[in-house]
Structures are given as C-alpha cells and as structure tokens.
Amino acid sequence: MINVAILGLGTVGSGVAEVIEQNQNEIKKALGDNLHVKYILDIRDIPGVVNDINIIVNDPDIKVICETMGGKEPAYTYTHLALERGISVCTSNKELVDAYGVELSAIAREHHCSYLFEASVGGGIPLLRTIREACGQEKISQIAGILNGTCNYILTNMKAGKDFATALKEAQEKGFAERNPAADVEGHDTARKIAILASLVSGKKFSYEQVECEGITNITPEDFAQAEAKGMSIKLLGVYNAENSSVIVAPFLVKNSHPLYNVNDVFNGVMLHGNMVDNLMFYGRGAGKLPTASAVVSDVIECAKNIGKNINNKFADLAPANVNKFPAKNPGEKFRTL
Ligand code: HSE
Numbered sequence: 577m578i579n580v581a582i583l584g585l586g587t588v589g590s591g592v593a594e595v596i597e598q599n600q601n602e603i604k605k606a607l608g609d610n611l612h613v614k615y616i617l618d619i620r621d622i623p624g625v626v627n628d629i630n631i632i633v634n635d636p637d638i639k640v641i642c643e644t645m646g647g648k649e650p651a652y653t654y655t656h657l658a659l660e661r662g663i664s665v666c667t668s669n670k671e672l673v674d675a676y677g678v679e680l681s682a683i684a685r686e687h688h689c690s691y692l693f694e695a696s697v698g699g700g701i702p703l704l705r706t707i708r709e710a711c712g713q714e715k716i717s718q719i720a721g722i723l724n725g726t727c728n729y730i731l732t733n734m735k736a737g738k739d740f741a742t743a744l745k746e747a748q749e750k751g752f753a754e755r756n757p758a759a760d761v762e763g764h765d766t767a768r769k770i771a772i773l774a775s776l777v778s779g780k781k782f783s784y785e786q787v788e789c790e791g792i793t794n795i796t797p798e799d800f801a802q803a804e805a806k807g808m809s810i811k812l813l814g815v816y817n818a819e820n821s822s823v824i825v826a827p828f829l830v831k832n833s834h835p836l837y838n839v840n841d842v843f844n845g846v847m848l849h850g851n852m853v854d855n856l857m858f859y860g861r862g863a864g865k866l867p868t869a870s871a872v873v874s875d876v877i878e879c880a881k882n883i884g885k886n887i888n889n890k891f892a893d894l895a896p897a898n899v900n901k902f903p904a905k906n907p908g909e910k911f912r913t914l
Contacts, residue, residue, distance in 0.1 A: 578607070578880040579637040581615040583654055584645035585625060587751040588668045588695070589616070591869025592642050592876075599873075607877050614638060619650075629654045633661050640879045642872050643667040646755070652676055659683045659691060664883075666875035668695035668868055670768040673891075674784045677772070681892035690887040692875035697769040698844050699725060700867025701860035702874065707776055707848070708890055714850030716777040719816040720828075720914060721846035722839050723769040725863030726753045726760035727792050727812040731827075732840040735800050735809060740793075752842055752863035762791035763812065763825040770814025773846070774823050776890055777816070780897035782823055787814075788902050790826040799910065807832045811839070813914065817902065824902035829913040836914065 580596075582589045596603065596611050603611050615632050618625045629650075632638055641658045643665050645651045651672050655665045659680060667673065672680075673693045684691040694704050698721075722728050726747040733743035744761065747753045759765045767787035774782040792812050803810050808829040813836070816823050830837045835857050839845035844862025849855055861867035878887060905912050 577610045577612050578639055579612050579614040580640045580642060580876060581617065581632045581638050582613060582642045582644060583617045583629075583651070584643070585616050585618040585622060586644065586646070587865045588868045588872065589642065589644035591865035592644060592872050595866060595869045595873045603873070603877065607880055609880065611876065611880065629657060633657050633663060638663055639883050640664045640666060640876050642876060643669055643672070644872065645669065646671065648672060648675060655680055655691070656683065659687055659689055662687045662689045664689040664691070664879035666692045666694075666872050666879060668872055669693070670696040670765065670772060674768040674771055677891050678781055678894050681889050685886045685892050688884055688886055690879050690882060690885075690889065691891075692879060692887060692889055693772070694875045695868050695871035697772050698723065698846060698858065699860065699862040699864065700870050701844060701846070701858050701862070702871070703846060703858050704776060705874070705878075706858070707773070711777070711848070711850060711853070714853055716848055716850050717818045718849045719770070719773050719777065719814075719846065720836065721770065721773070721814050722811050722836055722844050723814045723846070723862065724760055724766045724812060725842035725844060725861070726757065727766070728839065728844065728862070729842050730761070731792060731795070731810060731812065734795070734797065735804075747842075750842070751865055761793055763789045766812060766814045766825045770816055770823055770825060773814070774816040775894055775897070777848070778818060778821075778897060779890075779894065781894035782816075782897045782899060786823065786897070786899040788824045788826070792827055795827055803829055808913070809837055810911065811836060815902070820900045820903070821898060822900045822902040827911055829911045831914070834914060
C-alpha cells in the first residue's frame with residue numbers, strides 16, 4: 577500500500593480524496609498497488625484533519641504528498657520540507673510552480689523524489705505529461721490556449737446574453753473560480769499557465785511577470801455582437817510565440833473555422849504547433865473538483881511507481897527566458913485575431 581497525504585481540504589483536495597476512494601480499483605490496476613490517504617492537513621480545525629506538517633513529513637510511511645492548498649505560503653515551506661525528506665509532491669498550485677517551480681524541481685532531483693504539476697495547467701487535460709513525454713522531438717513554434725475555465729464560462733454566457741456578474745457568480749458557485757476571482761478575470765491565472773507551458777516547450781523559464789496581460793473586464797455586449805457579425809467569437813487566450821520569444825494573455829477574436837471557437841463553458845482548449853507533427857489540439861475540463869483532482873492523482877500514480885527516483889519534469893535546469901514584446905494590435909482594433 578502506498579500512503580499519501582493531502583495538504584488543503586478545499587475543492588481540489590477534497591476531490592483528490594474522492595478520486596482515490598471512488599476509483600480505487602482503476603488506481604490499483606494502473607499502479608499495481610493500493611493508494612491510501614493517511615493524512616489530510618488543513619489550517620482550519622476540522623475533525624480528523626491534522627494541522628501540523630511535521631506529523632506528515634516525519635512519518636516514514638508517507639511517500640507522496642498532494643499539495644492542493646494554492647498560494648505561495650505555507651505551500652512553499654511545506655513542499656520544500658517534504659522534498660528535502662525525499663517525499664514526492666504533486667500539485668495543482670500554478671502560482672507556486674510559476675514562482676518556485678525551478679527551485680523545487682532541483683530540490684526534488686537532489687533528494688531522489690519528484691515534483692509534478694499536471695493539474696496546474698488545463699485542469700483535467702493530460703497536457704504537461706503529453707508535452708514532456710510525447711513531444712520531445714518537436715520544435716514547438718506556437719501555443720494558443722483557452723486556459724481559464726472561469727473566464728471561458730463567463731465569456732460563453734455573456735455571448736448568450738447573460739451579464740458578467742451573474743456568470744461570475746455561477747462560476748464561483750460551481751467551484752471554478754480562484755479565491756480572489758480577480759486572478760481569473762484579470763488574466764493572471766492564464767498568465768501563470770501560459771508561462772508554465774512556454775517554459776516547458778522552450779527550455780527557458782518564462783515567468784508570470786513577463787507575460788503581457790489583459791483580462792476580460794473591458795469586453796462589452798457590443799463587442800460580442802460585432803464579433804458575431806464577422807463570424808467570430810471572443811476568447812481569452814494565452815499565446816506563446818517561439819519565433820520572437822513572446823507571451824501574451826488577452827481577449828482575441830477567434831474565427832468560427834478555428835478549433836478553439838467551439839471550446840465553451842468551463843472547458844479549456846490548447847493548440848500547439850510542432851514543426852513535424854503540425855497542429856495538436858487538447859480539450860477538456862479546465863477547472864472543477866473532480867477533473868482537476870484526476871490530474872493530481874495521475875501524478876500521484878506516476879510518483880508512486882517511481883519511489884526513490886526523480887521523474888524529470890523538465891523544469892529543474894531552466895534558465896530565465898529573454899522575453900520580447902508580443903506583436904502589436906492593428907491600429908484602431910480593440911482585439912487581435914487568432
Ligand atoms: N480558476 C481556475 C480556472 C481554476 O477557472 O481555470 C483552474 O486552474
């Protein structure tokens with residue numbers, strides 16, 4: 577039996593416990609062993625939940641930790657402590673991966689364990705592992721992605737005539753939105769995700785601060801009407817352009833012939849262009865309890881199969897990227913067109 581701990585009993589953390597419980601037979605087939613949640617840690621006093629990280633990292637039974645707390649602290653300190661003791665950490669925390677992913681990955685390598693973050697980008701889409709393992713032979717020239725489920729939910733509903741505030745409230749009720757929804761609607765969450773993707777494919781560390789970033793708060797019903805009249809939709813995209821080493825988050829006009837046009841509601845869609853494979857399109861639920869938790873558990877299975885070894889997440893050696901300005905909008909236009 578492989579014993580794991582979950583840090584943070586929020587939407588994703590409780591989802592991880594549920595996936596492990598509900599899909600125990602599938603997990604046993606994939607891993608060849610059972611997964612058992614030995615501890616759940618939360619800063620709140622909840623019966624059956626521990627508050628002290630030392631209980632977890634000092635327990636030699638614990639081989640893998642799921643960090644689903646979000647935010648930088650105490651997630652950074654707890655992850656650091658675990659990795660130094662050779663305990664692998666699987667996370668959905670894009671803020672931490674963006675800010676400290678390189679350092680934490682190097683610590684994991686030094687201590688023969690792993691730091692994996694499949695759930696940090698694209699929710700339930702098996703995206704990072706696919707890029708890491710199946711696209712290594714490709715020279716990726718562009719990534720364009722709908723990477724924030726909350727914004728896509730809001731934009732889909734605004735297009736159908738709902739107002740911004742009502743759509744945001746629904747996204748919050750469904751557990752898609754960040755604790756501070758400004759991180760979603762101002763584009764910061766998408767910026768962290770496109771920075772992680774750009775880093776993974778370029779071999780240089782792009783960080784959130786280097787992403788030109790505009791959110792969805794200035795989009796009006798008239799903008800949707802004008803877009804529709806031209807056979808287009810408005811989507812918040814994160815775009816990485818390898819040719820001039822630039823990254824942007826902004827609302828884009830997307831033509832109805834483009835595969836991202838039909839990516840609606842909480843779904844995310846990511847399109848990569850590789851020089852040999854041509855276009856690849858990934859699609860799935862970008863937020864929500866069980867899809868995101870499923871991605872965390874996929875990492876747990878990978879770590880549990882590799883106890884005592886480091887899984888190369890392609891982050892440990894990244895040097896900072898030189899980032900240029902993204903090509904400008906056409907004069908007089910409110911949005912770029914994909
Ligand atoms: N708030 C995020 C979103 C959660 O809506 O996409 C998943 O990262």
